[in-house]
Amino acid sequence: MSVLLKEILHNPLLWLLVFVPALFVGQALAPDSHTLLFVVSVLAVVLLATLLSHATESVAAKTGDTVGGLLNSTLGNLTELVIAVAALRAGQYTLVKASIAGAIVTNSLFMLGASFLLGGLKYHVQEYNRVGARLQAGLLFLATVALLIPSAVTSIDSASRTTFVQSVSVGLAVLLILAYGLGLVFSLKTHREFFGSEEHGGNEETPWPVGLALTTLAVVTILVALVSEVFVESVQEAATTFGMTPAFVGFIIVALVGAAAEMASAFSGARKNRLDLSVGIALGSASQIALFVAPVLVLLSYVLGPTPMDLQFWPGAVVMIFIATMTAALLTSTGRSAWFVGVLFLMVYLIFAMTLYLLPPRVSP
């Protein structure tokens, strides 16, 4: 514990953690000042992310980048799962689906692109294990096919369609979870020697003890979940005052803040020339949401939701997920990166963000 205290005293940024209790006090006293709650909750999330990132790296130092990246993605997505389950209970399926699609696109384009750019501004050329990137891209491709096929095969009409979409969604959910599980067996067990990253020298800071790191991971994850809930409540109202469309808020703002924790780790990995960690977090998080979180939510909706949720997404979202997958597959096939690769990723993301920002409200999902 004293290490954590020392870290907090040592790092002035962490003093700002005071925003976390401040947020809860604020919510209790002034639940209607949405813009204030929005700003404070964003700050709190970003600060907690700094802590989470340091804790993850300490664990990754023991486990290697593959497991470290998986751990980081899983903890990051746990908060998204917690929020989504709350929305599921309330039957807000449009919100749930928008946040799923937004998270996939944000992780595979923005998080990965910004990592490549930040790393590339410091190092001339960076190398990473392309076998890992290829596996994640393959999994994302599979999820894209699952989202694409039901709509491609049927035309829009009829009563029999609803039954069809629901039963297909359950089947797809089971297949995707199965594929994700087998992917873990493959990368962590039977062929794990292909997914190790190269050693990048010992220029690391002293990592925290594993016990402290794990405790921090758990506690901070819970805090992030609590803060995120305040954030989701306030963001819609705040967005309208800032003049943003609901599509932009759902896909971009919520996804960016929801991924803040993973981003801090991915960016820090890139700046330390540990791109395997960045790629593992960014693509690993995207494929985990697509092949695990989304299917689990479909299955949970039969238990928790007012009606079953299906896997039928807004066509615009399916196209964006398809393009994000293609971008990741095309641009990570070499295992080498320079700053302009990051620019290409970010440009695709900016095209999406701008289009959603300008979208007339009536057309949005």
Added chain:
Amino acid sequence: MSVLLKEILHNPLLWLLVFVPALFVGQALAPDSHTLLFVVSVLAVVLLATLLSHATESVAAKTGDTVGGLLNSTLGNLTELVIAVAALRAGQYTLVKASIAGAIVTNSLFMLGASFLLGGLKYHVQEYNRVGARLQAGLLFLATVALLIPSAVTSIDSASRTTFVQSVSVGLAVLLILAYGLGLVFSLKTHREFFGSEEHGGNEETPWPVGLALTTLAVVTILVALVSEVFVESVQEAATTFGMTPAFVGFIIVALVGAAAEMASAFSGARKNRLDLSVGIALGSASQIALFVAPVLVLLSYVLGPTPMDLQFWPGAVVMIFIATMTAALLTSTGRSAWFVGVLFLMVYLIFAMTLYLLPPRVSP
């Protein structure tokens, strides 16, 4: 001939070849017991496939995997051509197109994926000649463009559309056959040194004499064609009793049984660490159907059919062929395989199969 007899006596499975004459007797005596005929014909096809596979391997031992794979695909697709010509005469164009699309998808996803999986369960990592896979994927891509463009360029309406689709189809058929022919010149003649497979040691069984192997190939191919006809007649009725949709029968069941012979060879190649043979058969067969069988059927329809057949497929089929091509192109670009690569192929195939199985009958092609 005595070698064949010895083989039959040696291999108890081959005793079951008695099913072949049994089937013809059964058809003559009880033409209405569809379920029985269906089961017996499936058994007969699978058994004949075992013989065919052994004969092919004996020829391939002399000619190398490239020519062996081509020979196997061609003989396998010959039976499909025979069946399709019968359907063409009867003007059943929907059935013809469904079986073409089903064969492309089944060969490039199921046959290839199962080969990778079966090989991967025995060998940790397998290598194959990626130049060959790349050529076949390029040819498949070309066929996909040919199926895609006419629909992409016109909207659905008008009388002038029928004339347009028919004349475009004839032109596309000629272009595809030309491309296929040039591809053979390229891979078998001008640049054949790039398509040879590595030597995989001499742990083969003694191959049959070439004369016997070629005779067996010819006779068994004819038998498969005869048995297939019984199968196609009985499958529709049998399917309804099993509760399958017509789309599922056309795309999946007919395609799987129709490709049984090639599959036996492809799987056996994979288990013997001769993945070049497997890839050659699976992708070679898919590209041969797309660039040779289908175009030939379009041209033949002007001579044999009641009206001209065009190359305009059901949009769902075009999307599935496009995805199958993308999957093959993305996953074979490395020339290395492990069991999970097979799982990815099979998962895409399962998504297709499940969606078609659940499709409401009215929506199907």
Added chain:
Amino acid sequence: MSVLLKEILHNPLLWLLVFVPALFVGQALAPDSHTLLFVVSVLAVVLLATLLSHATESVAAKTGDTVGGLLNSTLGNLTELVIAVAALRAGQYTLVKASIAGAIVTNSLFMLGASFLLGGLKYHVQEYNRVGARLQAGLLFLATVALLIPSAVTSIDSASRTTFVQSVSVGLAVLLILAYGLGLVFSLKTHREFFGSEEHGGNEETPWPVGLALTTLAVVTILVALVSEVFVESVQEAATTFGMTPAFVGFIIVALVGAAAEMASAFSGARKNRLDLSVGIALGSASQIALFVAPVLVLLSYVLGPTPMDLQFWPGAVVMIFIATMTAALLTSTGRSAWFVGVLFLMVYLIFAMTLYLLPPRVSP
């Protein structure tokens, strides 16, 4: 100047340059004989292209293939820009867009494919720098996403759509120009060592002096622009007499003649085993049109045009650009080429050309 004269005397083809003044005389005397003007203008363009190609190679000999290719593309596209600005002034946005789409497709499929084929007929296997091809394919992919997303995200309806499309188009134009500029910084400045081509021995003819080469480049470019204007005026009328559809003229004929100058250089590079020059010209020209010429025209339309022009293309054109980009990305990823790679490119182009040729006039863009 005497070198130029000697070249003209030395090379009998160049005597035919007399067609250039003949064309202007013809236009003044007989402005209505469209077919004659069409034929003479095509001859004049092709002949000027020969000169342009020689001049470019002389400059490239000093600057290397990357800069040489860029210079060639830019001068080639300058004429296209000049023509397009004239059409823009007249508010002929359909023509402008068709020529943009046609130029992208023609450059990335026909010019590149014919280069690979011509080179491959002379050399068994050719190598080129795949990093450069990859960069251009990445830029083209970005442009495709920009053309695709606005249509994918909105459905066709409503008044608010026009405003949306216009504001999105301006934003996309700025993003694409920015990406193009950063791409130049990347390939010519920060990472230029990756884009150099291998030395291909000194079997070159003596290059012209740089001063002469640059002057020739400038003068011939202007002549091409003047001749092109006569060509565009006469082509529509001539096409109707030859029975061509407007879509075929806009996409194929205009694009082929408009790119004649670059093609001469690209083909000559391929025949001299300098594929880096060919790839640089073909893909570089395509990406320059997509990421620089088209966006600049959108922005210029606010100043010069009667109404703003948007980036919304005919869906058929978007599909063709998408397929052309995919083809280039898939087939250039190895950095090796043989004649059949060229055949594949040309077959995709032929499929497009034939479909457009047969398109019923009412359906065209």
